[in-house]
Amino acid sequence: xxxxxxxxxxxxxxxxxxxxxxxxxxxxxxxxxxxxxxxxxxxxxxxxxxxxxxxxxxxxxxxxxxxxxxxxxxxxxxx
Numbered sequence: 001x002x003x004x005x006x007x008x009x010x011x012x013x014x015x016x017x018x019x020x021x022x023x024x025x026x027x028x029x030x031x032x033x034x035x036x037x038x039x040x041x042x043x044x045x046x047x048x049x050x051x052x053x054x055x056x057x058x059x060x061x062x063x064x065x066x067x068x069x070x071x072x073x074x075x076x077x078x079x
Contacts, residue, residue, distance in 0.1 A: 010071060013068060013071075013072070014071075014072035014075060014076070017069065021069060024065040024066060027058055027062040027065060031055075031058055031059065038055065
């Protein structure tokens with residue numbers, strides 16, 4: 001019998017490990033830039049709201065990319 005859906009999914013995702021690592025680096029740069037922008041404390045409430053929303057999205061993307069790399073490393077060790 002063939003591999004499970006989960007195995008096929010992670011095999012496909014792990015094939016793009018280098019792209020995910022690049023995404024993680026990009027997310028890290030964006031996090032630094034957003035932290036600098038938030039540190040400058042914009043007076044405009046709407047601007048601050050957008051920055052906080054962007055920060056939440058970038059943090060979610062950062063952790064998602066990190067989780068993918070973690071799972072791929074774990075799969076490579078057990079294989």
